[in-house]
Amino acid sequence: MGPKSVDKKRKTQVPESESDDELAGRLFDSVLSQSEDDSDFVASDDDEDDDQDDSASKGSQDDEDDEEDDDDALLSDDIPSDLDGEEALGKLLITDDEPEIEVPGVDPKRKDVGDEEKNYRIEKDANGGERYVYDEIEPGYDTDDTDAQGPANTIGDISLDFYDSYPHIGYDINGKRIMRPASGDALQNLLDSIEVPKGWTGLTDINTGNPLNLTDEELELVRRVQMGLIPNELHDPYPNTVEYFTSIEEKMRKTPLQALSSAPEPKRRFLPSKNEATQVMKLVRAIREGRILPYKPPEEGEREAEEEDEVHFDLWQNEEPQDANPMQIPAPKLPPPGYDMSYNPPEEYLPTKEEREEWEKLDPEEREKDYLPQKYGALRKVPAWSEMVKERFERCMDLYLAPRIRKNRLNIDPNSLLPKLPSPSELKPFPTVCQTIFRGHEGRVRSVSVDPSGTALATGGDDGAVRVWELLTGRQVWSVKLSSDEAVNTVRWRPSKDSFILAAAAGEDIFLMVPSHATVTPSLDQASRDILAAGFGYATHGQQQPVAVGKEPAAKWARPGTKLEDEGVLIRVTVRSTVKVIHWHKRGDHFATVSPSGQRSSVAIHTLSKHMTQIPFRKLSGLAQTAAFHPLRPLFFVATQRTIRCYDLQKLELVKAVQPGAKWISSFDIHPSGDNLIVGSYDKRLLWHDLDLSNRPYKTMRFHSEAIRMVRFHRGGLPLFADASDDGTLQIFHGKVPNDQLENPTIVPVKMLKGHKVVNKLGVLDIDWHPREPWCVSAGADGTARLWM
């Protein structure tokens, strides 16, 4: 469509221009020649038609236009292609480097001076070859940039006679109408033509509709053309000869087109070069394979070479050289010599007489320096260094004896190492506050025990008394003084609900009693008494083991005397040394006692129904501290100072020895499910053992500042355990043993219970749990027992 309409327009226009052939032809030529080399600009400047043409079909299309109609040749862009007698212009243009016209986008101004001022610079490209970088194109006055034009008709490529019936002839860039200039009548035209203004052409500017007048410059151009001069006055027709083939040729030949081309940079220049990539890869491979080594300053290289030459010895092994160990630490270097070591030191370094005397007086060990600066007039006067051997020896000793440690710094956030534990509030219930204080004992309360029904609390203390309390109110309901000079070391209820029997140990005596206060029914009281009395019949009616003559019996079972019997204390068992621990078997017929000072007979097992005492171990390695029956299986645990040994009571053999790693075990307790063990020690540690897992503790907790006296599991199904410490606190732990054997137990400290005062460095001496509720009772050295819930 484009070309057609162009043709149409041209046809309408051409005759008009031909009407003033003489002038117009020249005019056009001159105008064209104004920009010497580029017809595009001139044409568009001059003629709207050409402007259209230019914008519509650039480059090659123009050629076709030319071929299509010859009469348009003058107007076409490609002036130089037809040399049809437009004389000077044609020649002129040809003399300039015509072929480049084809290349758009290059500043045409530069072209003629291309040789002197290059419009490009040469840079080194990746290969090290030359690369032409062209300057930015600056739109200027005489470029072919059409944007710089003034107000132009924007109606596009349509014939102007569409506007014949309108007062305007088109629209400018702002959408405003371009009004048709008032055209006078013929007479006016005539008058105008008579009174010709300067630069009058008689033509109408097709863009504005105004008469097309020539400017002074254009007139000058016309004049020069008419005079046969070179139109461009700046043009030097006789430039200095440039020896073309000797000066430019080389460059030209290399890049014959580039050198003169104004073509835009080809796309390949923006794309990464494949060739370069292969080159780089070659280098990379070479570096990888070690064919190319990174640059190193020469000193460094030397040092490395030196290091490589070093021979390493392991001082502690043998004298053969070893391979270099990455952990090898080079020997520290000796400090470089200072001025005072010079044979000719500056005066100020030389010691004065006093200093010399002082130095000589000092013991060689204490001298700050082991030499004195000395001055010699000449190097040849310097004597041999007398201390040489000694110095070398000392250096060797230093290297030999000085420890050299490589410190590795761990960069780990300490918080990330903490295991994820549930928060204590999720682990309720557990005891949190002291709710009842049991006051009454004089001196320390040594032991507490909650009875199997959970209503009565028994305590034993330094005053030799055993007291029974109502648990919730703290009311003392029963008491008996067992001994006037011995403290009650331990009290333990018989673990069955069908009786109400309390065992207490004071000194070497173990007392079994029925603390029958008012709330104990006569039948329960009687049942308890019957259980205790059963053994007497057994003892008297034979069956008792014959005691070897001359051998002291393990224990003596007897009635304690009427005074105590009236109070309800019914049996006294006297063993050989002070009993510290009583532990009942769950069925209530046996109880074990431990007397740490008892040597061979420190552990004893008593049978209530037979009034019989046995000493199960002929020899114990270490001092027995405490003992316990396994809650489910016929196993018996004995703790010595460092080890807990587990014995099978049926096979009478050692099953297991647990090494908690504590220095002195104070107490331990077995989880009601039987597979876990907690151990408290006098060295402040609380240890959790998984008996199936290992002989070493699963977890060690050091939360107390003083010794741990007692540890205890809750026996009523709650996952709780507690420890009591000499720092006056109890700590409550959540210790859940999962049913799944593969899972590890969860141990979370949930509460620290403070309240007991520390008296004579003793804090809490014993604890016991309520059989059902999360309540625990503690015995304090401050003379109180406390209920926590």
Add this chain to the structure above:
Amino acid sequence: MEQHTAVAEHGAQVKVTFTTTEEDIQLPEGKRQLLVPADIRRYGLSRILNSESMLDTASIPFDFLVNGSFLHTSLEDYLKANGLSIESSITLQYVRSLTPPIYEASFEHDDWVSAVDVLSATSAAGRWSGDSFQRGQDRILSASYDGLLRIWSTSGHVIATSPSGSHGGHTASIKAAKFLSSTQIASAGMDRTVRVWKYSEHSSAAGDHVSGDLKPTLELYGHAGSIDSLEVDGQSKRMLTASADGAVGFWSTSKTTAPEPNATLLPGAHTSKRRKVSSSVTTALRGPLAMMNIHSAPASAAVFDPRDRTVAYSVSQDHTMRTIDLTTSVVVSTLTTSHPLLSLCALARSSSAPLLAAGTSARHVTLVDPRSSATTTSVMTLRGHTNKVVGLAPSPDNEYSLVSASHDATCRLWDLRSVRPATKDEGLGSVSEPVYVIDRESRQGSKKKATAAGDGCKVFGVAWDKLGIFSAGEDKKIQINRGKDVAV
């Protein structure tokens, strides 16, 4: 316009709407909305309500509930604290105010006082005794750990003391005692017996000096453990006990209707070598009408349903609350809570089944709706005590307040109308906080800091009558705080 500026000078105003649930002090429809100064407090609001233009009442002190909590600050501060704008309108529910229970007197005992009960015209026993109750014959009954019952006049004189163990009295501490009528008393204690006493009074010739006499009439055996609570119904002459052996006993107070006791439980049933407590006085020995071994842990309290005396509720340390049909001695329903329950009282509600308040060892009081149809069993939690809650008594005047006694040496008064939703820590449901805290007067003097353990000042029992709030404690005293008008 001028008026407006005047207001601005005076301070901001808040639009309030007064509502109430009490019929007799309703405001007329038009007067319910009012603009009040923003800095007004409870007292100012109360005066406004009492003024001639409003209720025209003399001087009823009012408290104001905003969103379920009592207004303690000025309205402005309340709005600020709750992030409300001063323009927002507030609905104030006004209720008759609880006046603080002022300390009145203490009655000294020789030993810890475990329980207290009141005989007055308005107390239950007074009502049960009917015409036989003489006006002005207000009596206070105290049970002590020394095994003695004491009857006090309101002026603090001991009128009668029960005989000691060797003379027909309790052989161990008494844990509970109640007036059955003006002439009959029941008591129970650690000696596992429930005893019924005949109480008679005779004025001495001197005139105002009254002396009384307590004679044991019945000795009831049946429990195998310490009896921790006793509840009586003078009308039907029935008693309920809860014992540490986990049983709830149902007893008759008359010799004729009570069955023979189980011989094994009687003292001297077994010839043991322990000290004999031989009594010089012989009283009739009887057994329970029903002994219900329904709890797996010590039963701590049992009460009658206030409306239906054939229904009882019992609580126990085994965390359960059980509803018992007394005619068949069968447990009707069991509610399991999460804590051991130590005390119980039934708050009568005129409209429906009673609300049960149970004190727990976990330092709070749970309010439970015992009806099996109730969707939420735990209605509300009263939080504030720092130790076991071992005693509860409802208000004699209304059905929304109660007093609780705790081992933390305080009694606390609760108003069930003041409710807030529980925080995350406290779990679900709604929570109320005490309106007043009654400290032990014996503790006031000493500068010893109150500890949670309530060392030496534990409160074991409480009774609330129009005469006052009577609390019995470890400090060997009955403390009386004014109870009248505490909650009108």
